Amino acid sequence: MDTKYIQNFLKVVLSGSMSEAARQLDISPAAVAQQMRVLEQTLGVALLVRHGRSVRPTAAGERLFERGQQLVQDCDSLREWVASDTDGGELRLGTVNTALHGFLPEVMRAFIARHDSVRVSVRVATTPELYTALAQSTLDAALCLKPSFDLPKTVCWAALREEPLVLLVPADDAGQDPLQLLRSRPLVRYDRQLAGGKLADRYLQAQGIAPRERMELNSVLAVAMMVEQGLGVGLVPDIGQALTRQRAVSALALPPLPPGHGSPASSNRALGLLWLNTSPRIRWVRSLLDCARQCQADG
Missing domain, CATH: 3.40.190.290 (D-Maltodextrin-Binding Protein; domain 2)
Known part of the structure; x- marks a missing residue:
């Protein structure tokens, strides 16, 4: 599972919009939507409910959002530690x-x-x-x-x-x-x-x-x-x-x-x-x- 997709999922939930998340990430809305579909297929559950141009997390999405924030922080810390001279x-x-x-x-x-x-x-x-x-x-x-x-x-x-x-x-x-x-x-x-x-x-x-x-x-x-x-x-x-x-x-x-x-x-x-x-x-x-x-x- 690509942690980048989880990080982008967090951005979508926080912004409430795939278009706004795409703008902040400097990628196309279609690319964001494709990543969300891949993430849902990997986990085997629906993560987002779409309402027009806005989205909100499902119950499974809320659980991923809760744990995903810590996961992304841990991955970032691990990456920095491995790459450092510490x-x-x-x-x-x-x-x-x-x-x-x-x-x-x-x-x-x-x-x-x-x-x-x-x-x-x-x-x-x-x-x-x-x-x-x-x-x-x-x-x-x-x-x-x-x-x-x-x-x-x-x-x-x-x-x-x-x-x-x-x-x-x-x-x-x-x-x-x-x-x-x-x-x-x-x-x-x-x-x-x-x-x-x-x-x-x-x-x-x-x-x-x-x-x-x-x-x-x-x-x-x-x-x-x-x-x-x-x-x-x-x-x-x-x-x-x-x-x-x-x-x-x-x-x-x-x-x-x-x-x-x-x-x-x-x-x-x-x-x-x-x-x-x-x-x-x-x-x-x-x-x-x-x-x-x-x-x-x-x-």
Whole structure:
């Protein structure tokens, strides 16, 4: 159905005359009459009653007039929005806590530089919770760990960075042997309910280390803060400079796992982007992925 015909119908009703509507539209009365006939045939009802040179709407015409005004306004607004350079709207992004404190701020800076009018709502949760929200279409994308199961065709994954385990120690211990520090110093443990904490626990077991635990926290930044206060050492995923920036803390690389306990990658975790390929905001998701890849390459 041509919305132009509906717009001209509104003009006919408002003017009460096809001739007057034709004059205002700068077309012939015959063209207006033909459009009204096409509109009536399309809808299958009579829309106008003719009285000499004047016309008035039928009951169906009155209903079309009532709804048609809003329809024409909506179409005009849609046409203007599509044709404009406006890039407004909302991207619903999920993230794990470690990405929020590490990688995400840099990615957000690059994304907003491209899409200044887009509002980004950020939800922080664990990877399983983020995946569930994504599957339920309450999120468009999630910066999280790679799920351990096969993904459905509607969900895509792109790896962005590998995050190995590092040992956080007071700055004065930067030159010490990390395994010896793990054996001799109290451990500020990263939550074993989280993927990074499980990874650290497996590493300790593979190295045959039974640490003297001091506390267990569910934030890598909180672990770094406790280490800075001299409360022990911390075995956490390397989320980047956020761990040591403006802190008297050093991040020590760890020796590889002993033979038979897995490859070097066994003590790494994969961080990447999950997204719905059916999302109506897919162009923003792809732009976000491009920004993340660029930030990773520049870093």
